[in-house]
Amino acid sequence: MGAVLACALAACATLPPPTAELNAAEQAVVRATGADADQYASAEVELARDGLARAQAAMADGRHDDARRLAAAAHADADLAHALSRQALAEAELAQREAEVEQLQRRLGGAR
Template sequence: MSMRSHPVVDAAGRCKQAGGLTTMFTARLPFRTALPRMSASFAQIRLPLLAAVLASVLAGCASTPPPTGELSAAQQAVMRADDADADQYAPQDLNAARSALSAAQGALSQRKDEDARRLALRATAEADLAFARSKEAITNAELNQRRAEVAELRRRLQGGGQ
């Protein structure tokens, strides 16, 4: 004989267990096990509650991917600034970009993804600033050269007409 007692169902659908305790079934089938009836309020929130628990578990287990895209973009921005002669026209900004890129690569190798992402974005911003300042300096130099040419042409025209 097992330690577990099996329910016995009477004609009214009540379960008679050891010790004289009775429990009501939700269904009146003699071969179903005795379960307490769920309250309507729990039955209504059971599915949304399960979905919320599952979503929170998945969100807790999910991790962000490593910032390889951000690092690649930062490397490209530094190369773009370097190609625009930022070494000559915006050396502080370019050095800051290179330093941030190096720190981002170090953080990535230490698996500090958030720090690597933040530093890569900073490197990209610094490199873009170096690129813009370099382009501005080149454009201003060209503008000054064109102004000097125009002034020379005016001087020749005024001198040649007299």
């Protein structure tokens, strides 16, 4: 009786397949790619893609705990790639604006 009860409790405690986690990780990779992470954070986005592929393989093999863990890591790597890419884009835009200001200041200084 105790073994049956323990088995039933273990079945209830089992988490569902990490489909939502895999989908979220995939969307994070897409978001990072859309922010030009291949150019500005190539190592991080590659880690995210690799982790996502490993998570998908673990899911296909029925290793749900591994898939969940790998999907979370891939999501984090993709978020980092996205943030680094946005930072690089913002820094490039800032440099462009600073150059424009400097050019305008030179023009105004020469007009006096």
